[in-house]
Amino acid sequence: MIEMTLKNYREKIDNRLDLLMPVGNNAYSGVIEAARYSLFAGGKRIRPILLLEFYKLFGGDDDCAYNFACAIEMIHTYSLIHDDLPCMDDDDMRRGKPSNHIKFGEPLALLAGDALLTESFGVASRTLGIPSERVADAITFLSKNAGINGMVGGQVIDTCYEGDVDEDLLIKTHLLKTGALIKAASVCGAILAGADDESIKKVSEYAESVGLAFQIIDDLLDRQSTTEKLGKPVGSDQKNSKTTTVDLLGVEECERRAAALTEKAIDILDGFDGDTTVLKELTGYLLKRNY
Numbered sequence: 001m002i003e004m005t006l007k008n009y010r011e012k013i014d015n016r017l018d019l020l021m022p023v024g025n026n027a028y029s030g031v032i033e034a035a036r037y038s039l040f041a042g043g044k045r046i047r048p049i050l051l052l053e054f055y056k057l058f059g060g061d062d063d064c065a066y067n068f069a070c071a072i073e074m075i076h077t078y079s080l081i082h083d084d085l086p087c088m089d090d091d092d093m094r095r096g097k098p099s100n101h102i103k104f105g106e107p108l109a110l111l112a113g114d115a116l117l118t119e120s121f122g123v124a125s126r127t128l129g130i131p132s133e134r135v136a137d138a139i140t141f142l143s144k145n146a147g148i149n150g151m152v153g154g155q156v157i158d159t160c161y162e163g164d165v166d167e168d169l170l171i172k173t174h175l176l177k178t179g180a181l182i183k184a185a186s187v188c189g190a191i192l193a194g195a196d197d198e199s200i201k202k203v204s205e206y207a208e209s210v211g212l213a214f215q216i217i218d219d220l221l222d223r224q225s226t227t228e229k230l231g232k233p234v235g236s237d238q239k240n241s242k243t244t245t246v247d248l249l250g251v252e253e254c255e256r257r258a259a260a261l262t263e264k265a266i267d268i269l270d271g272f273d274g275d276t277t278v279l280k281e282l283t284g285y286l287l288k289r290n291y
Contacts, residue, residue: 006044006045006049009048009049009052010045013048013069014045016070017039017040017074020074023036032115034104035113038081039073041097042097047072047073047181047184047185048069048073050279051186052065053279053282054195054203057274057275057276057279058190058193060189060193065192071120071121071142072142072185072188074119075116075117075120075142076181077116079155081112082110084100084101085109085110092233095231124138130192135192145183149176150176150181150184151180151181154173154176154180155177157172161173164243165243175208178215179210179211182211182214183211186206186207187204190203202268202272209264213257214286217258217287217289219254220251220254223246262284265283266280269283
């Protein structure tokens with residue numbers, strides 16, 4: 001069931017993204033082509049789906065929230081483009097295709113990421129059918145979690161402390177670099193729907209558990225999977241001398257923690273009154289994913 005639900009969501013999200021980032025025909029259309037290349041390279045759309053599901057959970061009509069959901073996917077895509085650059089992780093493949101900088105060159109890849117990030121906030125601001133104060137609050141939350149005190153901050157730690165990370169710093173890095181945008185997606189869905197402060201706190205706790213489990217699974221896949229399955233080079237962390245949860249905790253403990261975090265997230269969902277069926281299935285799906 002969850003596979004079909006995700007497929008339906010992806011089709012709707014892709015259709016909206018196509019409208020929001022149309023093909024260009026001008027002097028700078030090359031950067032639009034580069035941005036679209038990564039935007040439509042086969043992403044799972046987990047973050048926008050989380051936003052839409054939490055928006056529905058608290059009584060929203062999800063048609064109104066697609067722009068905001070797409071804005072978060074644009075931010076996620078920009079982060080992947082920049083992640084792959086030689087100055088960062090220096091990866092030549094993403095989702096089974098040449099990385100953006102391999103396809104278009106470093107300058108255009110850098111600018112494509114910049115374009116997606118900048119355009120995303122304009123897209124989010126064009127969220128119609130939802131009270132403007134909620135949209136403003138959600139944009140503020142998104143900005144915080146995508147920026148210095150969120151995803152970018154996690155990237156800084158990840159880049160500057162390679163090979164010199166203890167468990168506490170590594171968990172902090174994961175909560176920021178990976179978890180902050182997952183939290184932004186989930187919490188923004190609740191904010192847009194008008195959820196109360198206590199509910200938003202619970203959504204945040206859910207997202208932190210999911211985000212940390214997500215990165216632990218990523219670390220396991222980087223160590224155990226294949227380039228063909230992942231669609232990107234395996235062993236990238238070792239190549240870049242980056243300490244991972246597998247290095248610190250071992251495979252068995254990583255598997256145990258990811259399962260425990262997933263169980264915690266599902267327990268949090270049990271505390272909500274609305275229909276959390278899809279969210280529960282999605283949470284379980286993320287634990288068992290193999291790419």
